[in-house]
Amino acid sequence: MKLRNLLLILLLAVTFQVEAQQPTLLPQFTFYKLDGKPFSNNDIKQGKKNLFILFDCTCEHCQRESKILNTNYAKFKDVNIYMITMDEAYIIPQFFNSYAKGLNTKPNVMVLQDKKRLFIPTFLPKQYPSMYLYSSTGKLLMYQSGDGGIKKLITVVNK
Structure with a gap:
């Protein structure tokens, strides 16, 4: 009887794959500015929504979404934008x-490196690019990944 129950549990575990949920509260993190200095939750500019974007420089989807973000920058000017990559600084x-000329020099945009490769196990993204919009109090407002994410975020960002 115990063996049958164990087999049933194993069968159910294999059959129903548990899908990881994105964190509903902004997790603790430490990434690095391009000058090598650490940047953590304590360094976030207060009082604004915060958009975290995981991107890869060679990812075509990331390239397209960054271009769309740059084109629609005016709609995101009141949001802190943190663009995080595991790529090398060069x-x-x-x-x-x-792909997004000048976006990285905007006053509310900060490019960060994930040198310790902690974004993925902490935020649990599904694919590149992954976009997380958090309220000023750290609550997840929207998660998007892949193509079309920026356009969907536009509808939520100014509410």
């Missing part, structure tokens, strides 16, 4: 020059 300026 390729990051080339990414912005090619």
